[in-house]
Amino acid sequence: MRVVDPVLQELRESLLRMGSLAEAILEKALTAVWKRDAVAAGEVKGDDLEIDRLDVAIDEAVLRILATQAPVADDLRSVIAAKMIATDLERVGDLARNIAKGAVRLAEHPEVAIPPRLRSLGDEVQRVLHRALDSFADGDAVVAEAVLEQDDQVDADQDVVIRAAIEEITGRPDLVSQGVDFILIAKNLERVADHATNIAEDVILATQARNVKHAAKLES
Amino acid sequence: MPSGEPRQAGGSERYLTKISARDLNVFYGEKQALYDVNLDILRNTVTALIGPSGCGKSTFIRCVNRMNDVVVGCRVEGKITLDGDDVYGEEIDVVQLRARIGMVFQKPNPFPKSVYENVAYGPRIHGLASSRAELDEIVMSSLERAGLLAEVKDRLGDSGTSLSGGQQQRLCIARAIAVNPEVILMDEPCSALDPIATAKIEELIETLRRNYTIAIVTHSMQQAARISQRTAFFHLGRVVEVGETAQIFTDPHEPRTRDYVTGRFG
Amino acid sequence: MTELRNPEAEATRGRLRRRYRAERRFRAYGAAAIGVALLALAGLLTSVVLGALPAFWQHEVRLPVHFDRALLDPDGRGAAALPDANYAAVLKQALRERFPEYAGRSEQRQLSALLSMQAPFDVRERLLAEPAKLGRSEELRLLLSDEADLFLKSQDGEGAGAGLSEVQQSVLEAWLAEGRIELVFAWRFLRSGDSREPELAGVWGAVVGSFLTLAITLALSFPVGAAAALYLEEFAAKGRLTDWIEININNLAAVPSIVFGLLGLALFLNLFGLPRSAPLVGGMVLALMTLPTVIIAGRAAIRSVPPSIREAALGVGASPLQVALQHVLPLALPGLLTGTILGMARALGETAPLLMIGMVAFIVDVPRSVSDPATVLPVQIFLWADAPERAFMAKTSAAILVLLGFLVSMNLLAILLRNRFERRW
Numbered sequence: 001m002r003v004v005d006p007v008l009q010e011l012r013e014s015l016l017r018m019g020s021l022a023e024a025i026l027e028k029a030l031t032a033v034w035k036r037d038a039v040a041a042g043e044v045k046g047d048d049l050e051i052d053r054l055d056v057a058i059d060e061a062v063l064r065i066l067a068t069q070a071p072v073a074d075d076l077r078s079v080i081a082a083k084m085i086a087t088d089l090e091r092v093g094d095l096a097r098n099i100a101k102g103a104v105r106l107a108e109h110p111e112v113a114i115p116p117r118l119r120s121l122g123d124e125v126q127r128v129l130h131r132a133l134d135s136f137a138d139g140d141a142v143v144a145e146a147v148l149e150q151d152d153q154v155d156a157d158q159d160v161v162i163r164a165a166i167e168e169i170t171g172r173p174d175l176v177s178q179g180v181d182f183i184l185i186a187k188n189l190e191r192v193a194d195h196a197t198n199i200a201e202d203v204i205l206a207t208q209a210r211n212v213k214h215a216a217k218l219e220s
Numbered sequence: 221m222p223s224g225e226p227r228q229a230g231g232s233e234r235y236l237t238k239i240s241a242r243d244l245n246v247f248y249g250e251k252q253a254l255y256d257v258n259l260d261i262l263r264n265t266v267t268a269l270i271g272p273s274g275c276g277k278s279t280f281i282r283c284v285n286r287m288n289d290v291v292v293g294c295r296v297e298g299k300i301t302l303d304g305d306d307v308y309g310e311e312i313d314v315v316q317l318r319a320r321i322g323m324v325f326q327k328p329n330p331f332p333k334s335v336y337e338n339v340a341y342g343p344r345i346h347g348l349a350s351s352r353a354e355l356d357e358i359v360m361s362s363l364e365r366a367g368l369l370a371e372v373k374d375r376l377g378d379s380g381t382s383l384s385g386g387q388q389q390r391l392c393i394a395r396a397i398a399v400n401p402e403v404i405l406m407d408e409p410c411s412a413l414d415p416i417a418t419a420k421i422e423e424l425i426e427t428l429r430r431n432y433t434i435a436i437v438t439h440s441m442q443q444a445a446r447i448s449q450r451t452a453f454f455h456l457g458r459v460v461e462v463g464e465t466a467q468i469f470t471d472p473h474e475p476r477t478r479d480y481v482t483g484r485f486g
Numbered sequence: 487m488t489e490l491r492n493p494e495a496e497a498t499r500g501r502l503r504r505r506y507r508a509e510r511r512f513r514a515y516g517a518a519a520i521g522v523a524l525l526a527l528a529g530l531l532t533s534v535v536l537g538a539l540p541a542f543w544q545h546e547v548r549l550p551v552h553f554d555r556a557l558l559d560p561d562g563r564g565a566a567a568l569p570d571a572n573y574a575a576v577l578k579q580a581l582r583e584r585f586p587e588y589a590g591r592s593e594q595r596q597l598s599a600l601l602s603m604q605a606p607f608d609v610r611e612r613l614l615a616e617p618a619k620l621g622r623s624e625e626l627r628l629l630l631s632d633e634a635d636l637f638l639k640s641q642d643g644e645g646a647g648a649g650l651s652e653v654q655q656s657v658l659e660a661w662l663a664e665g666r667i668e669l670v671f672a673w674r675f676l677r678s679g680d681s682r683e684p685e686l687a688g689v690w691g692a693v694v695g696s697f698l699t700l701a702i703t704l705a706l707s708f709p710v711g712a713a714a715a716l717y718l719e720e721f722a723a724k725g726r727l728t729d730w731i732e733i734n735i736n737n738l739a740a741v742p743s744i745v746f747g748l749l750g751l752a753l754f755l756n757l758f759g760l761p762r763s764a765p766l767v768g769g770m771v772l773a774l775m776t777l778p779t780v781i782i783a784g785r786a787a788i789r790s791v792p793p794s795i796r797e798a799a800l801g802v803g804a805s806p807l808q809v810a811l812q813h814v815l816p817l818a819l820p821g822l823l824t825g826t827i828l829g830m831a832r833a834l835g836e837t838a839p840l841l842m843i844g845m846v847a848f849i850v851d852v853p854r855s856v857s858d859p860a861t862v863l864p865v866q867i868f869l870w871a872d873a874p875e876r877a878f879m880a881k882t883s884a885a886i887l888v889l890l891g892f893l894v895s896m897n898l899l900a901i902l903l904r905n906r907f908e909r910r911w
Binding site for chain 3: 322
Binding site for chain 1: 441442445469470471472478481482483484
C-alpha cells in the first residue's frame with residue numbers, strides 16, 4: 001500500500017459523510033415544509049454548521065495532500081474533484097437552510113395545501129442528489145451521465161411549478177406570501193439539482209479524465 | 221492504443237524529429253535488454269525517459285551515441301537515425317558522432333585537469349579553434365551557458381575535481397556543449413546532487429533546450445514532470461507509452477504507465 | 487545508580503577482558519615481529535658499515551724526494567726526457583738515503599715494496615706538472631701499499647702485519663714515530679676503476695658500468711613495457727589469446743634471471759655479434775628480465791584508472807587512442823614508474839645473467855660508452871669477495887655500501903617521481 005492511500009481514503013470518507021449530511025438536512029428541510037414543522041426547520045441551521053466544518057477540513061486536507069504527496073494521474077484528478085464536490089455539497093447545505101427558512105415562514109402563515117407538483121419536484125431533486133452521490137461513492141461514470149441527463153427535466157418541472165404558483169397568486173392575492181415561498185423553494189430545489197449535476201461532472205472528470213462541464217454552452 | 225508512436229498532441233507538429241529509433245533490439249551477450257523499441261526524440265524538446273531500474277532507459281541512450289560500442293558482447297539490431305542518417309551506418313565516424321551527440325553521466329566525472337582544460341579538451345581535439353583566443357572564447361561561452369562562469373572565472377586553473385558536486389556536473393555540461401553538439405543525452409545527471417544543485421541544473425536544462433535537443437533519463441518522476449515536454453515510459457525493455465508530459469501525468473493511457481506514475485510499483 | 491549484579495554481566499565482563507587480552511597479545515606479536523626485522527636489518531647494516539670503514543681511509547707517507555737530474559735526465563735532454571724517465575730509481579734513492587742501514591738488495595726491495603706501485607707514477611705526475619722542479623727536492627705524499635696500510639690499520643687492534651717482514655715493520659714504526667704517516671680519505675676508492683693492487687682499486691668503473699647498463703635497461707624496458715601494458719589493457723580484444731599472453735607474462739616474471747643470460751649469450755652475442763661485456767648487451771638482457779615486471783605493474787596501474795574517465799573522454803568524442811594516451815596513460819604513470827623503478831632496482835642487483843654475457847672480466851678502464859667493456863657493481867663485489875688480498879675484504883663491504891646507496895637513491899627517485907605525477911581523481 002502506498003503512503004498516499006490512507007490519506008486518500010480519509011478524504012473520501014469525509015466527502016461521503018458530507019454527502020450524507022447534505023442529503024439528511026435536505027430531507028429535514030423539505031419535511032419541515034410538508035409538515036409545517038417550524039421546530040425541525042430551526043434545527044437545520046445547526047446541522048448546516050457541521051457541513052461547513054467538514055468543508056474547511058476538506059480544504060486543509062486537499063492542500064496538505066497536494067503539497068506533501070504530489071499526486072499525479074488518477075490520484076490528482078480524484079483530489080481536485082474532491083475539492084470541487086465539497087464546494088457543491090456546502091452550497092447544497094446552504095440551499096437546504098434557505099428551504100428551512102421558507103418552512104418557518106409557511107408555518108407562521110395560514111396553512112395552504114402544498115402543490116402536488118412542488119412535492120414531486122422535491123422528491124425528484126432528492127433522487128437526483130442521491131444518484132449523484134451514489135455515482136461518486138461507486139466511481140460510476142454511467143450513473144453520473146444519467147444524472148446529467150435528468151437536469152433538463154428538473155428545470156422543466158421547476159418552470160411548471162413556478163408558473164402554477166404565479167397563477168395561484170394572481171387569483172388569490174391574500175396567499176401571496178405562501179405563493180412566493182413556494183416559488184423560492186422551487187428555485188432552491190432547482191439549484192440543488194444543478195449542484196448535483198456539478199458533482200456528476202466531477203465524478204466523470206475523476207474517473208474518465210473527461211471534462212464535460214458547460215458542454216452545451218461551449219459547443220454552441 | 222499502440223505504444224511507442226509519437227502522439228502529436230497540439231503544438232508538437234512544429235517540432236521535427238531529431239533522433240528516431242525503429243525496431244531497436246539490444247542484447248548483452250545472451251540477455252536481451254531492449255525489445256522492439258520505437259521512439260522519436262523531437263528537436264529542441266526535453267524528452268524524459270522514466271521507468272523502474274534496469275528497464276533499458278540507459279541502454280537506449282547509450283545506443284544513440286554508440287557508447288555501447290565499447291561494451292563487450294553488446295549487439296544492436298534495428299535502426300537509430302540522427303537527422304535521418306543511420307547512426308550505425310558505415311560512413312559514420314563514431315568520433316564525429318560523439319561530438320554531435322554529447323553525454324552527461326550520473327556521477328560527475330570531470331577530467332583530472334584544470335577547469336579550463338576540461339572545457340578546452342573537446343574543442344581542441346576536434347580542431348574547433350584555430351587560435352588561443354578562439355579557444356578562450358569557446359571555453360568562456362561554454363562555461364557561461366552552463367551557468368558556471370561566475371563561480372569559476374577566478375579559478376580556471378584549479379583542478380576540475382576541486383569543485384563541489386553540483387559545480388562539477390555543470391562543468392561536465394559545459395564540457396559537453398563546448399564541442400557544439402546538437403543533442404545532449406543525460407543519464408540521471410542529478411541523482412548524485414543535493415536539491416539546490418539539482419534545481420540549478422534543472423534551470424540550466426530549461427535554458428539549454430532552446431538550442432539543443434535533450435534526452436534525460438531520470439528516476440524522479442517529479443523531475444520528469446517538471447522539466448520535460450515529452451515523456452517515454454520504459455518497462456522491462458519496452459517502451460510502454462510515450463506522449464506529452466502533461467498527458468502522461470494527468471491521464472496516462474496504459475494501465476502499466478498509470479500504476480508506475482502513481483507509485484503502485486517501481 | 488544500580489550495579490548490574492546478574493551472572494550474565496559477569497560472564498560478559500570476563501569475555502570482554504579475554505578479548506582485550508587477546509588484542510594486546512596480538513599487538514605485542516606484531517611489534518615483536520617488527521622489532522626482530524629491524525634488529526636483523528640493523529645487524530646487517532652495522533656489520534657491513536663496520537667492515538667497510540677501513541676501505542675509506544688510506545695511509546700515506548711524507549717522504550722527501552730529490553728529483554735527481556742524474557737519474558731522471560742523464561742525457562741532458564731536458565723536459566723531453568721527463569715522461570719516460572725512471573722515477574722508481576728516484577724513490578729507491580729517497581728510501582736509501584733515509585734508511586742507509588738496510589743496504590742489502592732484498593732489504594731494499596722490501597723497502598720499495600712498502601710503497602704502492604702507483605708511487606713512481608705520482609712522482610712522475612708531480613714533476614711533469616712542474617718540470618722546473620728538476621734537480622730540486624720536495625717532500626711528497628706517497629701512497630703506501632695495501633699490506634703496509636693494513637698493518638697500520640691494525641695497530642689499534644689485532645696483530646696483523648703477517649705479510650710484512652721485520653724490516654718493513656720497523657721502517658713503518660720509525661715513520662710513525664716521526665709523524666710522517668698520514669691518514670687520508672680514500673677518494674681513489676670512489677674515483678678509480680678496478681685494479682690488481684687493492685690500494686688502487688676503486689669502485690667508480692663499476693658504478694659507471696652499472697649506470698650505463700641501467701640506462702639501457704630503462705630506455706628499453708619502460709617504453710616497450712608501457713606500450714605493451716597499454717595495448718593489452720586498452721586495445722587488445724579480450725579473449726583466449728590475450729589471456730594466454732597474460733599468463734605467459736606472469737610466468738616470465740618468475741623465471742630465474744640466469745635464463746635471460748643464456749638467451750642473451752645465444753642471441754645477442756652469438757647471433758648478432760654484439761660486443762661482449764658491454765653495457766649495451768647487459769642492458770638488453772636486463773631489459774628482457776625487467777619487462778614482465780613493468781608490464782604487470784603497468785597493467786595494474788592502467789586498470790586502476792576509473793572507467794568514468796574513459797567514458798567521459800569517449801563521450802566528448804575522443805578516439806580510443808586519444809583516450810589511452812591523453813587520459814589513461816597520465817593517470818597510470820605513477821604506478822608505471824613505480825613498477826619500472828622497482829624492476830630496475832632488482833636489475834641493479836643482478837649478477838647471474840651478466841656473468842653469462844661476460845661481464846665478469848677484470849676491467850680496469852672506466853667505460854666511456856655503452857659499447858666499451860664494463861662491469862657492474864654486484865659483479866665487482868663478487869670479484870673482490872673472491873680476491874686473495876686481505877685488503878679487498880674491506881673494499882667488498884665498501885662496494886656493498888655503494889650499491890646500497892645506489893639502491894636507496896633509486897627508491898627515493900621513485901618516491902619523488904610518484905609524488906610529482908600523482909593526481910587525484
